[in-house]
Amino acid sequence: MIRPYDDKVEDQMIMFYDSLSEKDKRRYAAIEVLKLPYGGRSYIHTILNCSYPAIDSGISEHKCDELSDSEVARTSGGGRKSSIESIVGIDISKPIVKKLFKRHGYVKRKALKSIKLGSTENRNKQF
16 A cells, blocks of 8 residues: 555644545545545545545545535525514514514603693692
């Protein structure tokens, strides 16, 4: 078996390989195999403890160029929608109404006197 890398580089390769996801492990192993001459597949299999089918699928993914850089693991807008955005009927709870009022800038205000009314001497006669 060939040994193109020394022990220090092999240790760094193993540490890096262990930090990757399953898909990235396949791709990394495939790239390393493609860099090496004949016998590189068994060398990478031994060093990274990666199965031959995983290496082969990584090579086929690399050759078919199925995985592009624009792919992301999660799509934007996923997850549970806010209940405010999904209002369809009339039944709405108090917390939802509070959120709607807050979103649109409505606040609870007290009535304030702006003009002082004068006092009259006959005010208490009616009682």
